Amino acid sequence: MSSPFKTAALHTLGCKVNFTETSMIAKQFQEDGLSLVSIDQFADIYVLNTCSVTENANIKCNRLVKKLKRINPNAFIVITGCYAQLKSDELSKNNDIDLVVGSESKLNIPEIIKKEMNSKLVTSKFDSIESFSLSYSSGDRVRSFIKVQDGCDYNCTFCTIPLARGKSRSSKISEIVDVVNSLDRKGYKEVVLSGINLGDFGNGSNQNCFQLFQEIEKSTSIPRIRISSIEPNLLSDNIINLIASSKRFMPHFHIPLQSGSDRILKLMKRKYNVRFYSNKINKIKSIIPNASIGVDVIVGFPTETDDEFNETYNLLSDLEVSYLHVFTYSERENTIAINLKPKVAQEVRNTRSKKLRALSEYLKSQFIIKNMNTNHTILVEGVHDNVLHGYTENYIKFHVNSNQMKINDLVNVKPLDSSYGTITGKTV
Ligand code: SF4
Incomplete structure (x- = not known):
C-alpha cells in the first residue's frame, strides 16, 4: 500500500x-x-x-x-x-x-x-518492550551514529528512561560490524557507537561491550570510531586499554558523574562512589593524557545541601575533565526522587547550575590550552565563508581557513589561536 x-x-x-x-x-x-x-x-x-x-x-x-x-x-x-x-x-x-x-x-x-x-x-507497556532494531543515521551529518544497545535495567531514582525504553537489549556484534563496514564503503569516516546504557551491551547474551569494541577494532577499517556516554562502573580497564592502544578509537570519553557527594550518589542509586569515579578518570588520564572527558552532572537533586554541591564543584575542579553537561534537576513523575524531601528551591538549583556551567567553560579553556602545542586531525563537518570546521580526535572544535579541503575530508591541522571553546589554525 x-x-x-x-x-x-x-x-x-x-x-x-x-x-x-x-x-x-x-x-x-x-x-x-x-x-x-x-x-x-x-x-x-x-x-x-x-x-x-x-x-x-x-x-x-x-x-x-x-x-x-x-x-x-x-x-x-x-x-x-x-x-x-x-x-x-x-x-x-x-x-x-x-x-x-x-x-x-x-x-x-x-x-x-x-x-x-x-x-x-x-x-x-514498557516492561514488555523486547524487540531491538539496529538503527544508524546516514545522510544527515558527516558522522554516523549507530544505536547498538537500547533500554536500561538500572534504577537511577531520578530517571524515567527505563520506563520509556524498557529492558536493556542489544544488537549482535556481527550485525554491528556489517553496518560499520557498509558505512565505510559509503564513504563515512567516523561512526559513533551509541546506546542508552552502552556499557551494558550484550547483557543477557554471551557478548559484552569490550568484545564489541575489540571486534570492531579487528574487523573494520573505518578511520574513526567514537564511543558515546558510558557508565563509569561499566567502563572496564580492558576498554580503556583498547582505546589507548587503538589508532582508530578516538581518545574521547563521556562519563556521567551526576554528583560529587557519596550520600547523593547513594540516594540516586548510582552504582559507584566518588573514589571509584576519581580513580577511573585518573586511570584514563595516566594512559591517555590527551583524552577528552565530558561529564554529566545534576544539580539540585532533592536534599542536596550547599556543602554537598560544593563537594561536586571541588571534585570537578580537581579532576582532569574537559567539559560538563550540567542538568538542573527537575521532578519526573513515577520516579523515586520525586518523593524525596526537602526539595532544593528553584533559585538555588539555578544558581548551582550557573556555577557549574561557568566551571565547564573554564575546564574547556584549560583543556584547549593543553592542546595548543600539538597538531591534530579534524574531520571536516561543515564550511562557512571558506572557513572549515570539524572536531579533533579528542573532540575540540577546530576552525581552519582553506579552499582546498571539503566536507568529509580528514585534514591535518596546526593550532594558532583559540577563543570561545574553539581552536583556529591552519592545514599542515
Ligand atoms: S540515568 Fe542512565 S543508567 Fe541510570 S536509569 Fe537512566 S538510563 Fe539507566
Whole structure:
C-alpha cells in the first residue's frame, strides 16, 4: 500500500539514540516515495521523536506541535519517542496530534500510517518492550551514529528512561560490524557507537561491550570510531586499554558523574562512589593524557545541601575533565526522587547550575590550552565563508581557513589561536 502523504518533515528532540531512529524513519519515508523537507517547512506529515529526560523536553515538544500547526493546519502530526511512551494518554487527547507511537513501534510509523487507523495510540507497556532494531543515521551529518544497545535495567531514582525504553537489549556484534563496514564503503569516516546504557551491551547474551569494541577494532577499517556516554562502573580497564592502544578509537570519553557527594550518589542509586569515579578518570588520564572527558552532572537533586554541591564543584575542579553537561534537576513523575524531601528551591538549583556551567567553560579553556602545542586531525563537518570546521580526535572544535579541503575530508591541522571553546589554525 502506498503512503497517503507526499512530503514529510522529521525532528529529533533529545539524545543521539533518538537521532539514529529518526534517521531510519526518514529513510523508510524516502523508500515510500515521500520527499523530505526541513521541520520549518510546509509538510503533509510531521514526526517528532521526543525526549522526556527533563520537563523542558516536554515543553519543547508541545511548543513545536503548535508551531507546526501554524505552518500547515492540515498536517498529520505524529509524536513518538520517550514522551510519547510515558504520556501517551495525555498526548492522544491533544487535538493537534494525530498519532502517538510508543518506543517499540517507532520504526513502524511509515507502515502504521498506510493502514486504516482505529486508534490514535500505538504503544506497548514498557516492561514488555523486547524487540531491538539496529538503527544508524546516514545522510544527515558527516558522522554516523549507530544505536547498538537500547533500554536500561538500572534504577537511577531520578530517571524515567527505563520506563520509556524498557529492558536493556542489544544488537549482535556481527550485525554491528556489517553496518560499520557498509558505512565505510559509503564513504563515512567516523561512526559513533551509541546506546542508552552502552556499557551494558550484550547483557543477557554471551557478548559484552569490550568484545564489541575489540571486534570492531579487528574487523573494520573505518578511520574513526567514537564511543558515546558510558557508565563509569561499566567502563572496564580492558576498554580503556583498547582505546589507548587503538589508532582508530578516538581518545574521547563521556562519563556521567551526576554528583560529587557519596550520600547523593547513594540516594540516586548510582552504582559507584566518588573514589571509584576519581580513580577511573585518573586511570584514563595516566594512559591517555590527551583524552577528552565530558561529564554529566545534576544539580539540585532533592536534599542536596550547599556543602554537598560544593563537594561536586571541588571534585570537578580537581579532576582532569574537559567539559560538563550540567542538568538542573527537575521532578519526573513515577520516579523515586520525586518523593524525596526537602526539595532544593528553584533559585538555588539555578544558581548551582550557573556555577557549574561557568566551571565547564573554564575546564574547556584549560583543556584547549593543553592542546595548543600539538597538531591534530579534524574531520571536516561543515564550511562557512571558506572557513572549515570539524572536531579533533579528542573532540575540540577546530576552525581552519582553506579552499582546498571539503566536507568529509580528514585534514591535518596546526593550532594558532583559540577563543570561545574553539581552536583556529591552519592545514599542515
Ligand atoms: S543508567 Fe541510570 S540515568 Fe542512565 S538510563 Fe539507566 S536509569 Fe537512566
